[in-house]
Amino acid sequence: MKKPLLVANWKMNPTKLAKAKEIAKFYDNENVVICPPFVFLNEVKETIKKASLGAQNCFWEKSSHKKGAFTGEISGEMLADIGCRFVILGHSERREIFKEDYLSIKRKIKITLSLGMTPILCIGEKGGEEKKQIETIKKQITDSLEKSLVKKIIIAYEPVFAIGTGKPCDSYLAEKRKLLIKKILEEIVKGGDKTPILYGGSVNSKNAALYIKEAGFDGLLVGGASLDKKEFKQIIESLKEL
Secondary structure, X not given: OOOOEEEEEOOOOOOOHHHHHHHHHHOOOOOEEXXXXXXXXXXXXXXXXXXEEEEOOOXXXXXXXXXXXXXXXXXXXXXXXXXXXXXXXXXXXXXXXXXXXXXXXXXXXXXXXXXXXXXXXXXXXXXXXXXXXXXXHHHHHHHHOOHHHHHHOEEEEOOHHHOOOOOOOOHHXXXXXHHHHHHHHHHHOOOHHHOOEEEEOXXXXXXXXXXXXXXXXXXXXXXXXXXXXXXXXXXXXXXOOO
16 A cells, blocks of 8 residues: 555645744655645745645646736646646635636646646535535536546545534545545546545544545545644654554
C-alpha cells in the first residue's frame, strides 16, 4: 500500500506570513501537500523541502488579454510556474458560497491537467434522504468529469455535514460512499475505480487512521486541524505505521 496522502487545506488562514512559514516548516513531510492562501504560496514553497505545494483554486482560462483581463483571478499558469503540483477544485464552499457550477469546475480540471498539475476534485452530499445523497454524488462526478480525465485526478469525498462542524462522518458510512464513488468512476471508464480517493470533513488525530485503515481511503483532506501544529503532527504520526 502506498503511504496515505495528506492534503492540508488552510482555507483563508493564517493571517500572518510568519505564521504560515512556521506551520509549513513544522510538518514538512514528503506525503504532505500544503495548500495555503495564494498570497503565501511563494513563501511556503521556499520554506518546505519535502512537502508538495498545492493551491485552493484556479481560474478556468489561461492568462490572455484577448480573452479578458479577469480582474482578481489567479491563472493555472501562475500556479504551475510558482511550483504548485496540486489544485483543490469544486470544494463545497466554492459551490455553495461562490455558486460555482459543473461547467466551470470541468473547465478548471482541464486547465489544471493541461499545465501538469493534479486536480483534487471535492465531492460530497448534504444531510438528508440517502437516495437524494447518492443522486447528488453521482451528479457531481458525472457532470464535472469527462471520461478521459477520470484516471488523471484525485477525488476528495467531503460530506458537507462534516466540514468544519466537528462532527466527522462515521467511518462505515464513509466507506460506503467510497465504494459508491469507485462504482461510478468504473461505470464512466474501465479502471476508473483505481482513482485515488481521499476523505475530508472534521479529520483529527483521533479518527485519521480509521479512514485509512478501516474505510480504505488513499489519504485525507484536512482543514482546521492542518493549522494546529501539534494536532497535524499527531495525524502524520498516526499514519506512519499503516
